Amino acid sequence: MTGTGGRLLAISDLHVTHDANRPLVQGLRPGTDEDWLLVAGDVGERFADVEWALRLLSDRFARVVWAPGNRELSTRPDDPVQLRGGERYRALVALCRTLGVVTPEDPYPIWPGPHGPVAIAPLFVLYDHSFRDPPTLSVGEALLQAHEAGVVCPDEFLLHAEPFAGPADWCHARVRTTRARLDALDPSLPTVLVNHFPLIKEPTEALPCPELAQWCGTVRTHDWHRRYRAAAVVYGHLHIPRTSWHDSVPFQEVSVGHPRDWRHRADAVAATPRTVRLADPYR
Numbered sequence: 001m002t003g004t005g006g007r008l009l010a011i012s013d014l015h016v017t018h019d020a021n022r023p024l025v026q027g028l029r030p031g032t033d034e035d036w037l038l039v040a041g042d043v044g045e046r047f048a049d050v051e052w053a054l055r056l057l058s059d060r061f062a063r064v065v066w067a068p069g070n071r072e073l074s075t076r077p078d079d080p081v082q083l084r085g086g087e088r089y090r091a092l093v094a095l096c097r098t099l100g101v102v103t104p105e106d107p108y109p110i111w112p113g114p115h116g117p118v119a120i121a122p123l124f125v126l127y128d129h130s131f132r133d134p135p136t137l138s139v140g141e142a143l144l145q146a147h148e149a150g151v152v153c154p155d156e157f158l159l160h161a162e163p164f165a166g167p168a169d170w171c172h173a174r175v176r177t178t179r180a181r182l183d184a185l186d187p188s189l190p191t192v193l194v195n196h197f198p199l200i201k202e203p204t205e206a207l208p209c210p211e212l213a214q215w216c217g218t219v220r221t222h223d224w225h226r227r228y229r230a231a232a233v234v235y236g237h238l239h240i241p242r243t244s245w246h247d248s249v250p251f252q253e254v255s256v257g258h259p260r261d262w263r264h265r266a267d268a269v270a271a272t273p274r275t276v277r278l279a280d281p282y283r
Contacts (some may be wrong), residue, residue, distance in 0.1 A: 004090055005032055005034050005113070006030075006032050006033070006034025006035045006036060006062060006113050007030075007031060007032065007034075007035045007036075007113070007114075007275055008035075008036050008111055008113060008120075008275065008276040008278075009030075009035055009036065009037050009038065009061075009191070009273035009274065009275060009276065010037070010038040010039075010040060010194070010234045010252065010254040010273060010274050011028070011038075011039060011040070011254050011255075011256065011271070011273040011274065012039060012040035012041055012042060012069070012196065012234075012235070012236025012237070012253075012254050012255045012256070013040075013041070013042040013069070013236045013237065013239060013255035013256050013257050014039075014042065014043050014044065014045075014053055015042060015044065015045070015071070015254055015257065015258055016043065016044040016049045016052065016053045017044050017045040017046055017049050018258060018259055019140065019259075020259040021256065021259065021271075024256060024262075024271035024272065025053050025056065025057075027271060028055070028056075028057065028060070028271060028273065029060055029081060029254060030060055030061050030062070033062060034062050034113070034124070035061055035062055036061060036062055036063045036064075036065065036120075037057055037061040037063070037064050037065070037121070037273060038065045038067075038120065038192070038234055038254075038256060038276065039054070039057065039064060039065065039066045039067070039192050039196050040067050040069070040070065040195065040234050040236040040237075040255075041066075041067050041068050041071070041072065041195075041196030041236055041237070042069030042070065042071040042196065042236060042237065042255075042257065042270075043071075043072060044065070044071065044072070045074065045076055045079075046076060046078070046079040046080075046081070047079055047080070047081035047083075047088075047092075047155070047255075047261055048079075048080070048081070050072055050092065050095070051095055051099075054066065054095070054096065054099055054101050055099055055108070055240035056076075057101075058100050058101050060097045061107060062187050063100075063102065063247055064099075064100070064101045064102065065101070065102040065103050065109065065122050065192045065194060066096055066102065066103055066122060067104060067122040067123055067124060067195055068089065068092060068104070068124050068196060069172055069196040069236065069237065070126075070127075070155050070159055070196065070215075071236070072088075072092055073085075073088060073089060073092075073159055074154070074155065074158035074159045074160075075088060075158060075159075075160060075232045076158060078173050080143055082086050083230065084160040084162055085160045085161050085162035085163065085164070085170070085171075086162060086163060086164075087160075087162070088123070088154070088160075089159035089260065093105050102120070102122060103122060104122045104123055104124040104178070106189075108120055108121045108122075108181075111191070111192070115231070115278040117189065118189065118190045118191060118192055118231050118278065119185055119186075119189045119190070119191045119192070120191075120192050120194065121181075121182060121185075121191050121192065121193050121194065121228070122194045122195075123178055123193060123194060123195040124176060124178070124195075125171060125173055125174050125175055125178055125195055125197065125199075125216070125217075125218065126167050126168075126197070127167060127168075127171055127197055127214070127215050127216060127217050127222055128167070128168035128171040128218045128220070129142060129143075129214040129215070129217065130214075130217075130218050130219040130220070131201045131213040131214050131216050131217055131218070131219065132213065132214040133211075133213055133214075134195025139168075139214075140158050142211075142214050143214075145211060146214070148242050149209070149211050151209050151211040151212060153212070153215045153242070154192075155167065155215060171218055172218075172220070172222075175218065175220045175221065178283055182224070182227075182228050185228070185249060187229075188228070190229045190230070190231040190232060190278075191228050191229055191230050191231065192230070192231060192232045192233075192276060192278070193224060193225065193228065193230050193232075193233045193234070194234045194235075195221075195233075195234075195235050196235065196236055196237050197216055197217040197218075197235060197237050198216060198217050198233075198235045198237070198238065198253070199217065199221040199222070199224050199233055199235065199251075200217075200221070200222050200246060200251070201213065201217065201222070201223060202244070202246060203221065203235070203238060203240075203244060203251060203253065204216045204217070204238065204239050206238065206242075207238060207240070216237060216238065225246065225247060225249045225251075226247055226249075228235055230249050231249075231278040231279050231280070232249065232250050232251075232252060232277060232278050232279065233249060233250070233251045233252070234252050234254055234276060234278050235251065235253055235254075236251070236253060236254060236255040237253075237255065237258035238253055239258070239259075239261045240253055240255070241253050241254060241274070242254050243277065248279060250277045250278075252274055252276065252277065254273070254274045256271050
C-alpha cells in the first residue's frame with residue numbers, strides 16, 4: 001500500500017442493530033485499493049453487531065480507524081456480551097486488533113496520501129455534562145431540567161463506567177490519558193482528530209433539544225484543534241451531518257444515524273462516507 005492514490009474517508013453512527021441500516025453498511029465500498037475509512041463511533045448497540053460491521057469494513061478498506069461511541073460502550077440487556085465499563089472497552093479494543101482496525105490505544109497511523117502526511121488520532125473522550133445550558137446549573141439541576149422537558153438519555157441506564165464512579169470521572173481520566181499521547185506527537189505533524197463526540201460545544205447548538213447537549217462532550221477539549229495542529233476534526237453523535245468551521249479548522253460530522261434520521265434526507269445517499277477535508281494547520 002503506497003497511500004499516494006487513495007482517499008481519506010469518514011463515517012459514523014452506522015447503528016447496524018437497526019435492520020434497515022445493515023444494507024447501507026453492506027453497500028460501503030472503497031473507490032480505490034488505498035482508501036482509508038475513519039469510523040467515529042456508534043457502529044452498533046450489541047457486541048456482535050460491532051464485530052460484523054468492522055469485520056466487513058476492514059476486509060474492504062486499506063485501513064480502518066475506529067473511535068468508540070456511547071452505543072458500543074453501553075450494555076443492553078439483550079446483548080449476550082454483558083461486559084460493562086472499562087472491561088467492555090478493553091474487549092472492543094481486543095476485537096479491533098484481531099481485525100486489524102486501529103483503536104485509540106494503538107500508535108496513531110500516518111496518512112501519507114494527498115495533503116499528507118498527517119497523524120490520524122482516534123480519540124476516546126466521553127462527556128461530563130459540562131455542555132449543559134446554562135452552565136451555571138449544577139449537573140443535578142441540568143439533569144432534572146432535561147427530565148422535566150421529557151429528555152432522557154439511554155446512557156443514564158445502559159452506559160456503565162466501572163471502575164469509575166460515573167461517565168464524568170471516566171471522561172476526565174480519558175482526557176488526561178489522551179492529552180499525554182497527543183502531547184507526545186511529533187510537533188511538526190498536523191493531525192486529524194477523530195472522536196465520537198464533538199470536541200467543542202458549538203455544534204450542539206444545532207440540536208433540536210438543547211437539553212441533549214450535556215451528553216455530547218466536554219469543555220476540556222475545547223482547544224484541542226488548535227493545540228494539536230488539527231487539519232480536520234471528524235465526529236458524529238449528533239446525527240446532523242454537516243461541516244462547520246472553527247478557527248479555520250473544518251469540523252465534519254459524518255453520521256448516518258437511525259432510519260428516522262436518514263430516510264428524509266435528499267442531499268445524498270444516507271451511507272456515503274464523506275471525504276475528509278484537510279485544511280492547512282499552520283495558517
